[in-house]
Amino acid sequence: MADPESPLLHALRQAVRSAPEQAEFRVALAEALINAGDADGAIVELGEALRLAPDSVPARQLMLRALSGGTPAESVPAEKPDAGFDWPTAEAELRDVAPPPRFTPAPAPPPAVPAPPPAADDAREDPRGAPAHEVERPALTLADVGGLSDVKDRLQAAFLAPLRNPELRRLYGKSLRGGLLLYGPPGCGKTFVARAVAGELGASFVSVGIADVLDMWIGSSERNLSELFQLARRQAPCVLFFDEVDALGQRRSQTRNSTMRTTVNQFLAELDSVGSDNEGVFVLGATNAPWDVDPALRRPGRFDRTVLVLPPDAEARAEILRYHLRDRPIAGVDLASLVERTDGFSGADVAHLCESAAEIALMDAVRSGEARLMGMPDFDAALEDARPSTGPWFDAARSVALFANEGGAYDDLAAYFKSHKGTKGR
């Protein structure tokens, strides 16, 4: 998808992504794809739509059309589904509408930084279920991360400043051994920040789920594991990012399986070797449940320091909203009000809100046959069902901060609860 897509196609794709089980959305997307000359893409969507709704007449008719190479509707005997709605014309009309202001009173200056790149998070997924260990070169820097100034400061002090100043490091005998463990509720930017650190260093970025490491084929897992670390060394400077670090502890206690045990031990040994004799490989980890992380991983030289990544503050939410609305046909959106009403939302929740609002406007357009701009009523409706997904995490974290804050390991969490007493959503 090198070419920028039309807003309509983009919106339809978002709708499919947010409601993948809705055959209706896929049919609408398929039709738009055919009209845009992408019959192959349409066939994929229609195949899925027919799996979901095998009797759907519009899906079957469109499939015929797509299979015949996406010929214009008139050359196919069957009537065109949704014949009353002409997507390309609607799209053209939309573009011609004298654009009303996209946002009502502009509360903040436009962000000076480009928005985050599309979810490269999934790059490590491999269809065979084995980690592909894709090497990324993130263009992202810490400036692209909205808010999270405490996290950025910690990363600067603990990681970036020593890295950039080898002379000072030598002077103070500061070793680069040991990794930082980012923790916090889901969807709040741990992976995003880790990628930004790599970008900031001009380093490559390799992201690996610990569960993937452990699930590598029995027997060859040790070899795979050392290949992973070798890859990081070859790519140096490289940020090696381990996600779901808590999975290691759970697995270790769950199993007495000796293959697993050797894999885990080898993992720990590899981790220890990084930084001691391999300048240029930097380890970061992330978890939602630091309290479940195997103590073996928290020893000095491993993930020995933690950084709390909290839900985006108001400034960050404004940036995330702008990013997710950047190519959507919106008018009169009151950003300040949305920022206020999304307190406690994770970055992922904010993104989801934008998708839901787009879906509402889109369904309206499908029903009425008339495309219209997205506006505040769509957001009002979407907000009715939207809840911060971080609630359960904070419930669990609260007990930890209150009752299990041994050695002050969760002081920043405790401080957060203190300063957010009685805030909604938490």
Ligand SMILES: Nc1ncnc2c1ncn2[C@@H]1O[C@H](COP(=O)(O)OP(=O)(O)OP(=O)(O)O)[C@@H](O)[C@H]1O
């Ligand atoms: N501070 C932020 N600034 C800009 N975008 C953000 C921020 N926080 C989250 N996002 C957006 O939310 C998305 C989800 O964030 P990310 O995947 O990094 O969450 P996570 O903390 O790693 O979640 P999980 O625990 O589920 O792995 C990001 O891709 C990004 O678009």
Ligand SMILES: [Mg+2]
């Ligand atoms: Mg993540």
